Amino acid sequence: MRNWSVRFLFITFIAASLIARSTGESPARSLTETENSYAELMDASNILAAIDSGLFVSYRGKGRAAWKQIQEKKYKEVAAGLTTVSAKELSATDARAVMLMHKGVESTSAERAPLKHKMHCKDAQDSNLNGADLRSALYSCFDELGNNLEFEGKHVSRVSAFDLLTQINEPLRRRALFMSFVPLWKAVNGNDEPESPYRRMIAQSAAGAAKNGSPVDEAAKTLGVQPTQIEAWLLEILDAWREASGNHQIEPWDYRYFEGKAERLLSAAIPRESLLPITQRYYKDLGADLQQLGILYDLNPRPGKAPLAYTDFVTRGHMVHEVWQPTVVYISGNYARGGLGLLNEFVHENGHGVHMMALHTRPAFMDLGDAVFYEAFADVPSWDTYEPSWQQKHLGMSAPESDSLRALYSSVTLDVAWALFEIRMLHNPAADPNEVWTEITSHYLHIVPHPELAWWAVRVQLVDAPGYMVNYGIGGMITASIRHRIQESLGPFVTGNLRWYPWISEHLLRQGMEHETSIELKEFLGGPVSPEGLIKDIQRIGSDVISRSTN
Numbered sequence: 001m002r003n004w005s006v007r008f009l010f011i012t013f014i015a016a017s018l019i020a021r022s023t024g025e026s027p028a029r030s031l032t033e034t035e036n037s038y039a040e041l042m043d044a045s046n047i048l049a050a051i052d053s054g055l056f057v058s059y060r061g062k063g064r065a066a067w068k069q070i071q072e073k074k075y076k077e078v079a080a081g082l083t084t085v086s087a088k089e090l091s092a093t094d095a096r097a098v099m100l101m102h103k104g105v106e107s108t109s110a111e112r113a114p115l116k117h118k119m120h121c122k123d124a125q126d127s128n129l130n131g132a133d134l135r136s137a138l139y140s141c142f143d144e145l146g147n148n149l150e151f152e153g154k155h156v157s158r159v160s161a162f163d164l165l166t167q168i169n170e171p172l173r174r175r176a177l178f179m180s181f182v183p184l185w186k187a188v189n190g191n192d193e194p195e196s197p198y199r200r201m202i203a204q205s206a207a208g209a210a211k212n213g214s215p216v217d218e219a220a221k222t223l224g225v226q227p228t229q230i231e232a233w234l235l236e237i238l239d240a241w242r243e244a245s246g247n248h249q250i251e252p253w254d255y256r257y258f259e260g261k262a263e264r265l266l267s268a269a270i271p272r273e274s275l276l277p278i279t280q281r282y283y284k285d286l287g288a289d290l291q292q293l294g295i296l297y298d299l300n301p302r303p304g305k306a307p308l309a310y311t312d313f314v315t316r317g318h319m320v321h322e323v324w325q326p327t328v329v330y331i332s333g334n335y336a337r338g339g340l341g342l343l344n345e346f347v348h349e350n351g352h353g354v355h356m357m358a359l360h361t362r363p364a365f366m367d368l369g370d371a372v373f374y375e376a377f378a379d380v381p382s383w384d385t386y387e388p389s390w391q392q393k394h395l396g397m398s399a400p401e402s403d404s405l406r407a408l409y410s411s412v413t414l415d416v417a418w419a420l421f422e423i424r425m426l427h428n429p430a431a432d433p434n435e436v437w438t439e440i441t442s443h444y445l446h447i448v449p450h451p452e453l454a455w456w457a458v459r460v461q462l463v464d465a466p467g468y469m470v471n472y473g474i475g476g477m478i479t480a481s482i483r484h485r486i487q488e489s490l491g492p493f494v495t496g497n498l499r500w501y502p503w504i505s506e507h508l509l510r511q512g513m514e515h516e517t518s519i520e521l522k523e524f525l526g527g528p529v530s531p532e533g534l535i536k537d538i539q540r541i542g543s544d545v546i547s548r549s550t551n
């Protein structure tokens with residue numbers, strides 16, 4: 001999902017609500033009209049973002065300028081419409097719709113006031129740069145430097161480098177590739193001095209979070225727990241990995257390689273051009289025909305393209321004269337290679353795609369819900385790529401179970417480590433990020449300390465939406481819980497189950513944001529979320545020290 005910055009922005013900078021005042025007009029009628037305008041406002045905003053992404057230059061015969069005009073017009077209509085709605089006269093559901101439309105309007109107003117200049121990576125060195133501008137400059141570093149790592153006389157992207165780190169057999173070459181990130185790390189964190197761009201940015205973000213809440217608080221709210229509970233869960237999960245994964249110390253450039261046996265074994269079975277057909281076949285087995293759903297794809301690398309994979313709406317489904325006009329969704333990525341890790345990511349993005357397509361509700365509720373929930377949901381299908389029976393069916397060969405599970409849970413655990421890192425940095429922004437990261441990774445991941453390197457700085461979200469990694473870190477336990485619940489109700493789905501998509505649409509996805517995600521999730525799971533399922537899964541890999549120390 002792509003909209004994290006916007007979603008984060010409106011949590012942090014949400015302005016005072018528009019003043020509600022009552023008029024003589026019937027509330028139901030004016031609300032319906034306002035909500036229809038709201039649907040058109042959201043569509044115009046999504047279409048503009050899709051045009052800016054390079055997906056197309058015009059849509060339904062209209063170019064950027066025309067859509068911009070529509071966006072402005074609809075914004076005014078919705079803003080005016082919302083001021084005539086009186087909260088007192090509304091049902092609870094209508095009141096929630098109005099609250100969500102206020103938020104949606106705020107998010108588009110953040111988009112509609114674009115940054116004055118497009119920030120470049122070098123701008124991050126300017127110590128006067130603040131807030132969104134500083135984050136934007138750091139984000140640019142991931143495009144300018146992260147997508148142009150120099151390795152053996154060639155340029156490789158950050159995502160391809162992760163994949164190569166699992167593939168390259170020679171330790172010295174792995175080290176050289178790892179060190180090709182140094183220009184990015186220096187741009188983000190200088191020489192780790194207190195005034196480094198990242199350290200200035202995280203201090204500002206922590207101050208903002210203390211006042212307005214952070215993604216950590218949001219995630220806690222979704223799960224119906226205190227924010228401190230999140231940290232306790234992350235530590236439990238990390239501890240399970242620490243015990244299950246053996247105690248052989250490894251260098252950071254070897255981590256992906258040692259956990260990547262399944263990757264290496266299967267990479268020849270997953271060439272770049274197979275990513276889409278494999279994914280289509282798998283979802284078809286789950287009752288979701290991606291071709292019929294009409295998902296659009298923009299998957300080849302291109303200069304200036306967003307440096308990460310994401311999924312977003314082009315337009316959201318809505319009723320016109322009693323007929324449902326379906327949602328249109330697109331997936332953007334930079335896929336230069338195939339491989340198991342990238343296949344997993346691509347199945348995850350399509351998980352967002354089918355989630356969006358399953359929404360079937362009124363315009364105010366046509367969205368995915370809380371980030372921690374929709375990120376976890378997208379992993380529900382994607383984790384199957386690490387199951388030997390899935391691999392056998394879709395790739396024609398499989399890796400041993402313990403190798404597959406290590407590949408999956410080593411990356412789940414790395415996300416948990418980043419989540420803990422962000423919680424600690426937001427809590428104590430004066431801390432040295434290299435030290436914080438070294439402490440976490442040496443203790444729980446058995447990685448040799450390298451406090452001289454900012455090797456944590458390889459995820460775009462760390463600089464673009466501080467705290468967002470919590471959604472991935474805590475997501476693993478939600479994913480495990482949802483998978484368990486589906487298996488209880490439908491039986492296994494790893495090698496296909498045509499009831500999967502209709503059932504999950506009906507029971508979890510269709511109603512969008514009609515209810516709080518926390519309530520929805522608790523109802524679906526039949527109880528509160530807990531890390532137990534994930535911890536049991538991690539323990540399945542066993543303490544196989546030998547598998548880690550051999551090639």
Ligand SMILES: [Zn+2]
Nearest residue numbers: 001352375378
């Ligand atoms: Zn995602």
